[in-house]
Amino acid sequence: MPEGRARLLVVEDNEVNLELAAFLLEEAGFEVQAARDVDEARRALAGQAPDLVLMDMSLGGADGLELVAELRADPRLRGLPVLALTAHAMRGDRERFLAAGCDGYIPKPIDVKSFVSQVARHLGGRRGTDGERA
Numbered sequence: 001m002p003e004g005r006a007r008l009l010v011v012e013d014n015e016v017n018l019e020l021a022a023f024l025l026e027e028a029g030f031e032v033q034a035a036r037d038v039d040e041a042r043r044a045l046a047g048q049a050p051d052l053v054l055m056d057m058s059l060g061g062a063d064g065l066e067l068v069a070e071l072r073a074d075p076r077l078r079g080l081p082v083l084a085l086t087a088h089a090m091r092g093d094r095e096r097f098l099a100a101g102c103d104g105y106i107p108k109p110i111d112v113k114s115f116v117s118q119v120a121r122h123l124g125g126r127r128g129t130d131g132e133r134a
């Protein structure tokens with residue numbers, strides 16, 4: 001991974017969740033890029049790849065898993081960590097998301113106390129601030 005602040009792409013169509021996730025992550029020093037639908041996410045991913053993607057699994061009719069499948073089929077983005085961000089808390093959903101290529105799962109509503117550490121865990125201990133390690 002390159003040096004400097006970790007860059008995170010947050011794909012979320014719910015404005016309240018997006019604002020909260022972005023606020024918490026920026027507060028922790030991460031650089032946050034927001035996408036509110038699948039097309040915005042595709043455009044963001046066509047540029048410089050982020051270090052991690054937080055992906056809402058229900059995006060106004062579109063299925064977040066479709067986008068995950070696209071990433072996993074793209075040699076450039078295949079290894080990009082993706083965390084499912086979802087209100088689906090039913091038994092089996094976690095397994096379904098992991099089987100589809102997600103690296104982890106963060107349930108909604110967002111838990112403000114543990115959200116950042118749940119994300120940081122998937123960045124190999126890399127935190128938002130230069131040189132700092134978890």
Ligand code: MN
Binds near residue numbers: 013
């Ligand atoms: Mn949604």
